[in-house]
Amino acid sequence: MIIGVPKEIKTNENRVALTPAGVKEFVKRGHTVYMQATAGEGSGFTDEEYQQAGASVLPTIEDVYEIAEMIMKVKEPIEPEYKLIKKDQLVFTYFHFASYEPLTKAMIDSQSVCLAYETVEKPDRSLPLLVPMSEVAGRMSVQQGAKYLEKTMKGRGILLGGVAGVAPAKVLILGGGVVGTEAAKMAAGLGADVTILDVNLARMRYLEDIMPANVNTIMSNEYNIRSLIQQADLIVGAVLIPGAKAPHLITRDMLKEMRPGTVLVDVAVDQGGCIETCKPTTHENPTFIIDDVVHYCVANMPGAVPYTSTLALTNATLPYALQLAEKGWKKACRENEELKKGLNIIQGKVVYQAVAEAFDLEYTSLEEVL
Known part of the structure; x- marks a missing residue:
């Protein structure tokens, strides 16, 4: 198969979808890899390293899209890329369709095959590429x-961990999944007073067992949220419904109940956001203020630490990408249920129910297409 890796063009997105080590794995299996020039520079990988691993380097993004059978990316295509995606071309990347209708419509029109990292799902319902x-x-x-x-x-003007004689900041985390757990570990490690809200009692029992004493768990409901936001200094939105738009747990009217200078970080913003007043921002202009509350809503937060992020992401995506290249997307998805669940749009048909429901589009079952 011919694999193409374009340079990410979203603002301040420095990650790349394939490392030189990944290129070598494709090439030794007989596949061809084309990298766009300087695609890996932001993550610390030079064109020479890719060439030494066996890739060919093309000068422009148009060249890469034109030649590739499978496009590997990190972030969803943005408007200048829509017209470059060809009929039947496999695009393997994060899409987050349910949060952005123009992208969904553009990929339907492209007649391409869209396999989304964020909906590849294991039998235990974990999301290995997310x-x-x-x-x-x-x-x-x-x-x-x-x-x-x-x-x-x-x-x-608060130090997260406080000091002797001064109380630490109060951190409220909405959601006890992977994002919420990692946020809690960091906040607790810095000495903050941390509360995790979730609706899953089994998950909260697990978190109670593994977290240090400065982390508490409380059932998530509107009453508790309204009560806790009044004292919170930092609120992290960490809610995810796979493939679907995140629910608004903090609404516009709740900002009035927060203290001036409270900081909101909505990690779910690329899936629509779980804080109603959040809208996607960039690393160039990461924050805005509403009702004296600071909103940090960068949609590609890991793009600020691209070396770490690229290695972490490609460690997870490469085994799946190799299956797609070896077998073709149809056979790979028939044989691997995890990959099959990553299919969102196939040649103009929406095959992921949550995406169809988000924009009232016609849904086609995968069985009809595969």
């Missing part, structure tokens, strides 16, 4: 939250 970036984003949410709590950043 986990590594969720780990990075969860840890970064606290790192960034601590920074924006500083007064010079318009925050409350």
Whole structure:
């Protein structure tokens, strides 16, 4: 198979979908890999390293899309890329379709095959290609939250861990999944007073067992959220419904109940956000303020630490990508239920129910297409 890896063009996105080590794995199996020039530079990989691993380097993004049978990316295609995607071309990347209708419509029109990292799912319902970036984003949410709590950043002027004689900051985490767990570990490690909200009692029992004493769990409901946000200094939105739009747990009217300088970090923003007032921002302009509450809503948080993120992501995606290249997408997805669940749009048909429901589109079962 011919694999193409374009350079990411989303603002301040420095990750790359394939490392030189990954290229070598494809090439030794007889596949051809084309990298766009400088695609890996942001993550610390040079064109020479890719060439030494066996890839060919093409000068432009158009060249890569034109020649490839499978496109491997990190972030969803953005508008300048829509017209480059060809009929029947396999695109393997994060899509987060349910949060953005124009992208969904563009991929339907392209007649391509869209296999989304974020909906590849194991039998235990874990999401193996989302986990590594969720780990990075969860840890970064606290790192960034601590920074924006500083007064010079318009925050409350609070040190997350406090000092002797001064209470630490209160951190409220909405969701006890991978993002919430990693955020709690970071916040607790810095000495904050941490509360995790979730609706799954079994998960909360597990978190109670593994977390240190400065982490508490409380059942998530509107009453508890309204009560806790009044004292919280940093609130991390870490809610995910696979493939679907995140529910708004914090609504516009709740901002009035927060103290000025409270910081909100919505990690779910690329899936629509679980905080109603959040809208996607970039690393260039990461925050905005509503009702004296600081909103940090960068949609590609792991892009700020691309070396770590690229290695973590490609460790997870490469085994699946090799299956797609070896067998072709149809056979690979028939034989691997995990990959099969990653299929979202196939040649103009929406085959992932949550995406169809998000925009009231016609849903086609995978059995009809495969």
